[in-house]
Amino acid sequence: MPYPETINLPFNAHALGEDFVPARQGDEDPGGPGIWLVFRGDALALESGENASLAGGEQPAWAGECRRRLLIGTWQGKPVRVLELDTDAEIPPGHLVEPLLALFFHQRLSDGFLSLAGRAQQILAWERRSAVCSRCGCGNGAIPGTWGKRCTGCGAEHFPHIHPCTLVLVTRGDEVLLIRKPEWPPGYYSIPSGFCDFGESLEECAAREVEEETGVRIRNLRYVGSQSWPFPAQLMTGFTADYGGGDIVVDRGELEDAAWFRRDRLPPTFSSASIAGWMLETFGRVR
Numbered sequence: 001m002p003y004p005e006t007i008n009l010p011f012n013a014h015a016l017g018e019d020f021v022p023a024r025q026g027d028e029d030p031g032g033p034g035i036w037l038v039f040r041g042d043a044l045a046l047e048s049g050e051n052a053s054l055a056g057g058e059q060p061a062w063a064g065e066c067r068r069r070l071l072i073g074t075w076q077g078k079p080v081r082v083l084e085l086d087t088d089a090e091i092p093p094g095h096l097v098e099p100l101l102a103l104f105f106h107q108r109l110s111d112g113f114l115s116l117a118g119r120a121q122q123i124l125a126w127e128r129r130s131a132v133c134s135r136c137g138c139g140n141g142a143i144p145g146t147w148g149k150r151c152t153g154c155g156a157e158h159f160p161h162i163h164p165c166t167l168v169l170v171t172r173g174d175e176v177l178l179i180r181k182p183e184w185p186p187g188y189y190s191i192p193s194g195f196c197d198f199g200e201s202l203e204e205c206a207a208r209e210v211e212e213e214t215g216v217r218i219r220n221l222r223y224v225g226s227q228s229w230p231f232p233a234q235l236m237t238g239f240t241a242d243y244g245g246g247d248i249v250v251d252r253g254e255l256e257d258a259a260w261f262r263r264d265r266l267p268p269t270f271s272s273a274s275i276a277g278w279m280l281e282t283f284g285r286v287r
């Protein structure tokens with residue numbers, strides 16, 4: 001298995017393997033049948049047979065009136081296209097229409113197709129927010145060969161925004177430090193995490209986030225690996241650390257709880273297909 005193991009998690013390019021060849025703006029659509037990622041708002045429409053799958057073949061007739069069509073690459077030589085429907089578009093019976101995050105947690109798709117849908121969602125999110133120049137308000141045009149844009153008015157260039165985040169698994173002897181957010185399913189806990197701030201290294205972000213959320217200081221920070229997280233465009237970087245001091249003070253603005261848990265008695269947590277769940281399973285749990 002390639003190192004680091006996290007490279008194998010879904011949404012990372014490795015999960016697409018050699019089946020997928022990415023396209024860029026300006027690449028010509030070869031036409032003909034392909035694979036269709038049909039989005040209505042944030043929900044993806046799947047063909048729901050015994051197993052849910054992406055639409056294949058010719059463009060689905062019911063998706064004819066779309067507001068956006070993008071070629072994002074080829075899968076096993078077949079064009080992969082994203083279609084964006086109007087938010088009130090009707091999707092015929094026989095389809096499962098679910099947000100990508102729900103598809104991920106319910107394991108409705110293979111890692112390969114899930115990763116393809118994740119890439120599609122990131123590109124679509126970028127296309128939605130980059131139509132107009134954020135500097136002068138004129139329309140943006142494509143920079144061929146990239147996903148970047150150039151303003152037709154002031155010439156400013158804009159490139160996709162990817163947001164780095166850190167996640168830290170902190171241990172203290174036989175215990176791990178876990179947090180709970182109010183919007184999570186009942187009883188669920190996970191590891192502290194947060195977005196990088198201006199002028200901050202990943203290591204500084206990791207230490208700050210743990211201390212802000214829980215009051216705990218860390219030492220011996222070690223990088224584990226990373227996962228692309230298309231909700232809408234984060235790069236999750238995972239670390240382990242040792243307890244370095246401090247008592248738990250819960251940040252009530254963000255969290256419902258923070259606590260030390262014995263490693264042989266961990267509470268419910270998220271799927272180990274997410275880097276947070278994977279790290280807890282790999283480094284936190286005692287079996």
Ligand SMILES: [Zn+2]
Pocket residue numbers: 133134135136137138151152153154155156
């Ligand atoms: Zn401009």
